[in-house]
Structure formats: C-alpha cells, structure tokens
Amino acid sequence: MLKSLFVSNYALIDQVEIDFSNGFSVITGETGAGKSIILGALSLVLGQRSDVSVLKNKEKKSVIEAVFNVEGYGFEEMFDNEDVDFEIETTIRREILSSGKSRAFVNDTPVNLGFLKEISSRLIDIHSQHQNLLLGESAFQLTVVDTVAKNDTVKDRYKADFKTFHSLTKKRKELEAQxxxxxxxxxxxxxxxxxxxxxxxxxxxxxxxxxxxxxxxxxxxxxxxxxxxxxxxxxxxxxxxxxxxxxxxxxxxxxxxxxxxxxxxxxxxxxxxxxxxxxxxxxxxxxxxxxxxxxxxxxxxxxxxxxxxxxxxxxxxxxxxxxxxxxxxxxxxxxxSFDEDIVELNKEIEKALVGLKISGQKLTKTRTKVIASIEKQIVGQLVELGMPNARLVVDRKDLVEFAENGIDDVNFLFSANKKGELSAIPKVASGGEMSRVMLCIKALLSVSKGLPTIIFDEIDTGVSGEVADKMGQIMQEIAANIQVISITHLPQIAVKGKYHYKVYKKDSKTDTHSSIERISEELRVTEIAKMLSGSNLSEAALSNAKELLAQSNR
Known part of the structure; x- marks a missing residue:
C-alpha cells in the first residue's frame, strides 16, 4: 500500500508531504486546485516519462518520493534480479533535473523506468476518466476475464506453446521462400x-x-x-x-x-x-x-x-x-535436402499444434467457467447503481486462427434499457453509465487481482444523488480488502472516506501554490458543506453535511 508521498518543485507545488493509511481515503478540492497535479507527481514515481516543463523553479530539480509497504507481494526475487535491496517499506524516488533529464531510485539504488513500471503494475492501479475508453477494447475485456479466472499458469503454458508453434511455422515459411x-x-x-x-x-x-x-x-x-x-x-x-x-x-x-x-x-x-x-x-x-x-x-x-x-x-x-x-x-x-527438411519440420509443427490445441482448450475452459459469475456480479451492482434494466453479456467466440492470447474473441455487450439491443459498451452507454460499469469492473478486479492500492480519479463523472451514494458504498466495500483513494467532486462519495484530504491553492503577490493536507473532522464538515452548497455556507448545508458524515460512519 501507499504509505506516503513527498513532492517538491513540481508544477504549482513548492513542497508537500502526505501520509496515507489503509482503507478508504478521499481527495477533494475546487476545480483547478491541483488534484490532477498530485496524481501527475505520483505517476512519475510509477515510471511515466517527464520533461523540464514540470519544474516550478526551472533552476532547481524536482523530487518526488513515494513509500510503499510491499510485504507479502513477492517482490524479493524481482529486487534481487535487479541488485536492489529489498525493504518492506520500499522507497521509490524520481528526480527531474533542470536539464530535463531524470533519475530514478528504488531504496537508493539507481534503476531504469522499465523497472519502475514493472513494480507499479503490481503495486497500484490508477483509474482516470480516459480509462473508460478501455471498455470498448477487446484486449481489456479479455484481461478482465483472465484476472477473474486467475489463469496465469494456464495462460503462460499456452503462450509458450504458441511461441513454439509460431516460431516453427515462421521457420517453414522462411525455408520455403529460401x-x-x-x-x-x-x-x-x-x-x-x-x-x-x-x-x-x-x-x-x-x-x-x-x-x-x-x-x-x-x-x-x-x-x-x-x-x-x-x-x-x-x-x-x-x-x-x-x-x-x-x-x-x-x-x-x-x-x-x-x-x-x-x-x-x-x-x-x-x-x-x-x-x-x-x-x-x-x-x-x-x-x-x-x-x-x-x-x-x-x-x-x-x-x-x-x-x-x-x-x-x-x-x-x-x-x-x-x-x-x-x-x-x-x-x-x-x-x-529441402524435401527431407520440410517433412521433419512438418512433423515438429504437427506436434506443436497438438500441444497448442490442448493448452488453448484449457485456457478457454478457464475463461468460460467465470463468464457467468462476471455477468452476474456486474449486473447485480449496476442494478444497485440505479440501472435496474441493465444487461451485460460476455460474448465469447472461437477465433479462426490461434492468437498470442488464446483462441477466444471476447466482447462485452451492454444495454441499459429493458428492450435495448445489446451492443459494444461505448456505442450505447452514456458517460455516467460507462463510469458505473467501469467501477463495477474495478470492484471485480480488486478482489481477483490482489493489488495493494487502487486510485479512482473522478470515476464519478456523470453521476449524482443516490447513484453517487451507492458508488461510494462500493468503494468502501473494495477498501475492506485493499487501499482505495478516490479523487472526487461529489459529497456523497467524499463522506464515505475514512480519511479526507483537501487540495487547495494559494495566491501570493508573485506566485500561485498548490498544497494538500489531511483535514480534521470539524474541517471536514465545512468541506462537505461547501461541496453541497458552494462557498456560501448555510446552517442547512452544515447540518446536511453532518448528517451525511454520521450516516456514512454507521
């Protein structure tokens, strides 16, 4: 899980240090206050590329440092392979120099960005609004099915067989051409x-x-x-x-x-x-x-x-x-000797094909086995999220040819209406509906994938009222198993968080600064009230905020 984040000389930030806890945390703040800046800084320690434009002071370097608790997630061998000291509380540091170059360190050992990305893929899932577009991609849908199926061993066997088969058929083509x-x-x-x-x-x-x-x-x-x-x-x-x-x-x-x-x-x-x-x-x-x-x-x-x-x-x-x-x-x-070579090669290909068919069928079986449960869980949660007529079908068909990821063509077909035609999600779902579908999928993945942390960046776009309240409940349920951090603009979700952070912006005579802090329960009432009624606070808004917070803690 993410323990802390330190950011200096990045965008509008002079210097901030934030401690995080397990469970459900929310981050709020006015539009333009710098919520996306915090997320951008975190993405750098997770291996994303950067340049000199992120420096607030162009003459100084920017330092972003995150501390993760990685106990029990099997990082020991990975660290050993890279000659990096393993620590239960692992520190990842990224430095952006004034020249535009960057350096990365894990537990004070220099590493490359590829290693950071490998770590981050097993540490944290950052969901931003543009990720909703993944709902229309077959590769993402197949990943969802595989994650729920927990079929890594079977899939690795298939990929090895596919690599062998592909290599042999490629060799035959080259031999024939030659x-x-x-x-x-x-x-x-x-x-x-x-x-x-x-x-x-x-x-x-x-x-x-x-x-x-x-x-x-x-x-x-x-x-x-x-x-x-x-x-x-x-x-x-x-x-x-x-x-x-x-x-x-x-x-x-x-x-x-x-x-x-x-x-x-x-x-x-x-x-x-x-x-x-x-x-x-x-x-x-x-x-x-x-x-x-x-x-x-x-x-x-x-x-x-x-x-x-x-x-x-x-x-x-x-x-x-x-x-x-x-x-x-x-x-x-x-x-x-060509004819003899081709005969021998064809024997090898035939043998490889038999193995590929077997491993492909086993992989298909693991996927088919979980399709019904995926449909049931997602549709059940969509009903709770205010979509009583929602239907989702995981359509699986056999591919004509063997592919790198199996012999399955998987498509999620969706309809929000009782008599609506099932179709690809991006074609028939509104922005709010896509957000709800994606939240349900993330909830499904959070249990199956076993990631320590998930961050939702305004996944609540396009929803409000009771739907927002239920989305907050789902995030709370996910947080029972892993660390959840939600950047939100909805009070119904903000009150569900166990910990509340506020991003704010200050203007000086010469500059603008963004910062973030964990707020007390008293200040939290005020913040929720502002989210409900705007900057002009009323007793009704404050009372409503207290009531919402009280209900969320029952």
Whole structure:
C-alpha cells in the first residue's frame, strides 16, 4: 500500500508531504486546485516519462518520493534480479533535473523506468476518466476475464506453446521462400560449382605455383648462377673451401701461443662446415632445376584459370575462392535436402499444434467457467447503481486462427434499457453509465487481482444523488480488502472516506501554490458543506453535511 508521498518543485507545488493509511481515503478540492497535479507527481514515481516543463523553479530539480509497504507481494526475487535491496517499506524516488533529464531510485539504488513500471503494475492501479475508453477494447475485456479466472499458469503454458508453434511455422515459411529463391538459381550455381570443383583447388597451392612458375621461367639463369657459386666455393681454380682447411691448419699451429687462436680455429671450422653444406645444397638444386616448357605451360595455364575465377567471383585469394566453392556446395545441398527438411519440420509443427490445441482448450475452459459469475456480479451492482434494466453479456467466440492470447474473441455487450439491443459498451452507454460499469469492473478486479492500492480519479463523472451514494458504498466495500483513494467532486462519495484530504491553492503577490493536507473532522464538515452548497455556507448545508458524515460512519 501507499504509505506516503513527498513532492517538491513540481508544477504549482513548492513542497508537500502526505501520509496515507489503509482503507478508504478521499481527495477533494475546487476545480483547478491541483488534484490532477498530485496524481501527475505520483505517476512519475510509477515510471511515466517527464520533461523540464514540470519544474516550478526551472533552476532547481524536482523530487518526488513515494513509500510503499510491499510485504507479502513477492517482490524479493524481482529486487534481487535487479541488485536492489529489498525493504518492506520500499522507497521509490524520481528526480527531474533542470536539464530535463531524470533519475530514478528504488531504496537508493539507481534503476531504469522499465523497472519502475514493472513494480507499479503490481503495486497500484490508477483509474482516470480516459480509462473508460478501455471498455470498448477487446484486449481489456479479455484481461478482465483472465484476472477473474486467475489463469496465469494456464495462460503462460499456452503462450509458450504458441511461441513454439509460431516460431516453427515462421521457420517453414522462411525455408520455403529460401528454397524457391535457390531453385531459381540452381542451374547457374551448379555450373559455377562444377567449374570450381573440376580444378581440385588446394589451399596454399597458388603461392607454390607462382614460385614454381618463376623458377621454370628463369631455369637457365638459375642453373648458371648456381654453377658459378659452386665453382667459387669448391672449384679447382679458387677452392675457397680448400683454402679454409689451410687457414684452420695454420691457426692450429699458433693456438698454443695466443689466447684467441683456439676460438679463431673453431670459427673457421664452423664456416667450413656451413659452406660445405651450402655447396651440397647448391649442387642439388642445380641438378633439380631443368628447363621444362611443358611443365611451365601447365603451371601458367592453371594459374590463369585460378586468376580468372578469382576475378569472376570477386575474391583476391585462393582460400576465398575455395570458400565460394564450399558455400555453393552447401546451397546446392540445401536444395537437395529441402524435401527431407520440410517433412521433419512438418512433423515438429504437427506436434506443436497438438500441444497448442490442448493448452488453448484449457485456457478457454478457464475463461468460460467465470463468464457467468462476471455477468452476474456486474449486473447485480449496476442494478444497485440505479440501472435496474441493465444487461451485460460476455460474448465469447472461437477465433479462426490461434492468437498470442488464446483462441477466444471476447466482447462485452451492454444495454441499459429493458428492450435495448445489446451492443459494444461505448456505442450505447452514456458517460455516467460507462463510469458505473467501469467501477463495477474495478470492484471485480480488486478482489481477483490482489493489488495493494487502487486510485479512482473522478470515476464519478456523470453521476449524482443516490447513484453517487451507492458508488461510494462500493468503494468502501473494495477498501475492506485493499487501499482505495478516490479523487472526487461529489459529497456523497467524499463522506464515505475514512480519511479526507483537501487540495487547495494559494495566491501570493508573485506566485500561485498548490498544497494538500489531511483535514480534521470539524474541517471536514465545512468541506462537505461547501461541496453541497458552494462557498456560501448555510446552517442547512452544515447540518446536511453532518448528517451525511454520521450516516456514512454507521
């Protein structure tokens, strides 16, 4: 339940702090006094968006802070998932900065607006006049039936089955569309694949072929230079390697007399070994290099084929060309295996459809089961609210196709007159009649939904007299289970409240301020009297106000 509300620098409010209690509270005040401002401020801590226009003083931030008792409403896991400390008395704070940006906190932990909205959906229901329009929306009507049916578990099972079925049918459509497209290109893809596959491409061979082509193209030059080097190193004329043997012998003769001699000798020995190995490699390579025109032609032709295909497929490497070939193979395989894939997918869809039908029928059963009680309770209360001929029928039909929320098309059909034709509520109901229907629905939901708090923002529009008195009684009945706050302009409802708050406006020389306070029983008599007769109080009005208050407390 809502324990308190603190508002500063918001619209016409400098600063107010209000404590609320359980049961039925009413908020009254003259038109324009700021009742809607209080509600607007509360909506911010419940996750609604705002901007800098709400600031009374544009140079200061606005702070709205609400304290809720959340004991027993299962918020622990939700708070833990968001790394927010759980407190039985949870504080939600919203700050609107002068820059227009806003910040939100739950128990002093920064949170996003999505989290605030998630909390508020389980904490409070604010009914404003425009919500009466929901009476004509099938989605709202279905929500009413589901709330009374308390079928969350069954509905969640259906939604999971629907998601599975929808995902599989979507996959089939995509597969069919993809296959149609691939079939249009199948012949050309097959031609491209064969063209690439016939080359038997091997990753890395392009570099090897390019190197071999260079060697074959310059075979004579390579052999000539290699032979020259062998002659220099080991030929009879120069015999560099033989000379190194002589150098090594000469160093051996003096190594006993100079300290560097042994090291020099070792270095010459190492050079001798390296050069000897080099000569052997040069001779081997010289023998292997042959001028082979046929091999050169083969290498050049293969490289030309590779280059041409790289250009054709707009790639710059052999590995990329191999990837093109493999992708073509996969796409061709998809075409070949399409029939098998569709058969398997259809089996999955059929299985999912069976499950969906079962869960859909179970969901329909939960809804059908409560329809009669919904009709009976709403019509019974409408009779008490001065509509003796009211009829309300919850019309349920099967949908042609499965939908996200089930296989049920639910419509509330209404008539206020004995012989009136049943039709959609907004088409046949006046503003006052819609207010009464909505109050009855809210009374129904308040018991079933289990919300801690409900706020009625002038739900009494278009009614008066005995009807207003009965609306107040219904709100009292709802308040026996949850906290009810009603913003009202009718004395018949105001006297029903256990607690009475007054919103008022003050004008200074430079500014206008709105504020709110809980009023005493004595001041309450005066306030009710003003609601009855206007600002010119009479003894009759005061006496009437006392009588109304006395009757409401019996």
């Amino acid at each position: 296959n149609d497209l691939l079939k249009q290109e199948a012949d050309y893809m097959q031609f491209q694949y064969v063209e690439l596959e016939q080359l038997k491409l091997v990753d890395g061979e392009q570099g090897e072929l390019e190197q071999e082509r260079e060697m074959l193209s310059h075979a004579e030059e390579i052999k000539s230079n290699l032979f020259a080097n062998v002659e220099i190193l080991n030929g009879e004329s120069t015999a560099l390697i033989s000379s190194l043997k002589d150098v090594s012998k000469n160093l051996d003769k003096v190594s006993a007399y100079i300290s560097e001699g042994e090291e020099w000798s070792n270095r010459v020995e190492s050079a001798f070994i390296d050069l000897d190995d080099l000569v052997k490699e040069l001779e081997s390579k010289m023998e292997s290099v042959e001028h082979d025109p046929s091999r050169l032609e083969y290498v050049a032709n293969r490289l030309d084929q590779i280059y041409a295909l790289q250009q054709k497929h707009r790639v710059d490497s052999l590995s990329a060309l191999i990837e093109v070939r493999d992708n073509l193979a996969l796409r061709l395989q998809k075409i070949a």
